[in-house]
Amino acid sequence: MSAKTMNVGVVIEPGQFAIEQRPLPSDIPEGWVLIDICAVGMCGTDYHILEGKHPFLAYPRVIGHELCGRVTREAEGWNAGDLVVVNPYLACGSCRACERGKPNCCYQIEVLGVHRDGGLAAQLAVPAGNLYPADGLTPLQAAMTEFLAIGAHAVRRSEVGEGDRVLVTGVGPIGIGTALFARLKGAEVDLLDLSEARLDMAARKFGLEVGHTSVDAALSATGGDGYDVLFDATGHGGAIEAGFKAVAHGGSYVLVSVVKDDITFSDPEFHKREMRLIGSRNALKSDFDCVMEAFRNGLIDAEALCSSVLSLEELSQQFGDLASDRADLIKVIVELKG
Numbered sequence: 605m606s607a608k609t610m611n612v613g614v615v616i617e618p619g620q621f622a623i624e625q626r627p628l629p630s631d632i633p634e635g636w637v638l639i640d641i642c643a644v645g646m647c648g649t650d651y652h653i654l655e656g657k658h659p660f661l662a663y664p665r666v667i668g669h670e671l672c673g674r675v676t677r678e679a680e681g682w683n684a685g686d687l688v689v690v691n692p693y694l695a696c697g698s699c700r701a702c703e704r705g706k707p708n709c710c711y712q713i714e715v716l717g718v719h720r721d722g723g724l725a726a727q728l729a730v731p732a733g734n735l736y737p738a739d740g741l742t743p744l745q746a747a748m749t750e751f752l753a754i755g756a757h758a759v760r761r762s763e764v765g766e767g768d769r770v771l772v773t774g775v776g777p778i779g780i781g782t783a784l785f786a787r788l789k790g791a792e793v794d795l796l797d798l799s800e801a802r803l804d805m806a807a808r809k810f811g812l813e814v815g816h817t818s819v820d821a822a823l824s825a826t827g828g829d830g831y832d833v834l835f836d837a838t839g840h841g842g843a844i845e846a847g848f849k850a851v852a853h854g855g856s857y858v859l860v861s862v863v864k865d866d867i868t869f870s871d872p873e874f875h876k877r878e879m880r881l882i883g884s885r886n887a888l889k890s891d892f893d894c895v896m897e898a899f900r901n902g903l904i905d906a907e908a909l910c911s912s913v914l915s916l917e918e919l920s921q922q923f924g925d926l927a928s929d930r931a932d933l934i935k936v937i938v939e940l941k942g
Contacts, residue, residue, distance in 0.1 A: 613724035613916055613938075616664045618656025621923045623916060626666075629729045636729045638676040639688060643747035644724050645670030646919070646936040648776065648839070650717070651927040659864060661718060668724030669717035672738060672746030674941070680732035687741065689749045689896065690723065691734040692716035693886050708757070708886035715886075724916070726940060736892050744913075745899045745906045747937055752895040752904065753887035755781030755837075758860045759789060760891065761884050764833045766790035771822055771831040773847055775802040775815075777934050778860055779837035780909070783812055785894075788903060791833070796822050799931065809908045819846045831855060841865030848873065856880040913937045 609625045616622055632638050650667045652658045669692035675682040682688070694714040695707035702710050716722040716730075738746040755778055764770060768791040772783040775797040783806070787793045794814040797803050803815030816822040823830060830852035836844050839861040848869045851857050857879060874881075898904045911933045914922065919938050926936060 610726035611916060612666045612721075612726075613668065613919065614664050614666050615653050618663070619654065619924075621654060621920060623920050626725070629727050632679075632729045635680060635732055637679045637682055637732050637735060638727060638729050639673035639690070639735070640676050640727055640941050641668075641671060641673045641723050641725060642687070642743040642939070642941045643672050644668040644938045644940065645747045645751055646926070646938065647751060648778075648930075651930065653718075654923060654927050658718070665717070666721035666724055667717045668722035668938075669715055670747055670750045671716070671723040671728070672743050672749070673723070673728065675735075676727065682732070682735065687738040687743065687746060688735040689738045689741075689746045689892060690716070690728075690730055691736065691887075691889065691892060692722070692750060694720070694731065694734065706888075708888050713886075724938065724940075736889065736896070738896065740900045741896060742906070743939075744910060744937060745896075748906055748909060748935060749892055749895045749899075750887070751777055751935070752781040752785075752898075753891040754778055754860065754884075755783075756785045756894045757887040757891040758782050758835055758858050758884035759785040760894075761882055762786075762833045762835070762856055762858045764789050764791050767792070768832040769826060769829075769852070770794065770833045770835070771796055771847075771850060772835045772837060773797070773819075773843060774836065774838035774840075774861065775799070775806050776837060776930075777909070779835070780806060780810065780812075780934065782835045782837055782860060784810060784904060785898075786833070786835070787812075788898065794822060794825065794831070801931065805932075805934075810905075819850050823850045826850075826852070829853075833858065835860055837861050839863060841867060845869060848879075851877060851879050853877045854879075856882055858882045858884055860884050909935050911936050913939050915939060 695710035
């Protein structure tokens with residue numbers, strides 16, 4: 605590898621991942637900042653890209669959107685060496701959503717590693733406004749901030765509070781993050797997952813001890829009253845539909861996961877309960893700040909969330925196996941630079 609090229613992790617086409625040499629970023633646009641990538645969290649989206657299951661993606665694609673890095677050289681108010689968390693949602697800044705302070709659902713949003721090449725690379729240029737200072741965090745914590753911010757955003761949108769009865773369905777990384785932030789709000793949190801092994805893991809690692817393997821069992825645990833707030837993080841249309849009956853009268857149903865299916869529900873039941881149905885997409889700066897503050901205060905344990913730390917070369921060897929068997933995974937981190 606020459607001084608003017610870098611290794612990047614690319615999904616060439618479904619099922620084919622490779623390490624390629626690409627030119628180092630040059631001609632950095634005004635208002636953008638060059639960073640040296642330190643660590644990258646592997647997301648369900650990355651596995652779906654490898655499997656050919658992502659609906660909005662053109663191959664080949666440099667993956668990676670759960671990112672932290674160090675500023676390469678002084679620019680746009682940043683000092684060389686500053687540790688930063690990357691907000692990977694590039695918004696247009698001028699659409700109706702952006703004008704109303706909702707760039708997370710920008711009409712023309714581009715997500716790094718999905719709509720444009722991402723950060724599984726030595727260097728990446730990012731708009732200055734998409735970088736947040738990670739003072740007091742380790743690179744491991746900083747690389748985990750984005751995925752946890754999705755759960756923090758969902759919890760904030762739900763307006764969950766002290767004493768609320770909460771059910772989180774789907775005990776993957778997003779579901780665990782959502783459950784942890786709901787608990788920090790003072791809610792009583794139950795989990796629902798088909799896998800008893802994942803429920804046991806959540807109890808052992810995070811003290812999320814009340815788990816159910818069916819909606820009926822979860823509903824029964826409330827005496828039939830249901831949950832004040834139900835978060836779906838399953839990514840499964842059937843599971844989303846099944847969850848409606850577990851929402852209490854006056855409760856809220858927050859869809860954190862996204863599915864391609866049409867979702868149907870009983871309108872009489874929906875109105876009878878005066879239920880709120882809330883979509884939650886991506887995250888805002890305030891949600892990133894919430895996660896980083898939780899790390900700084902020792903309220904979230906990054907080590908417990910980390911399944912393994914790999915080099916780019918090790919990821920190349922293991923990526924297919926990781927994608928095909930994610931039952932025991934929470935978060936795999938690819939380490940590029942300290």
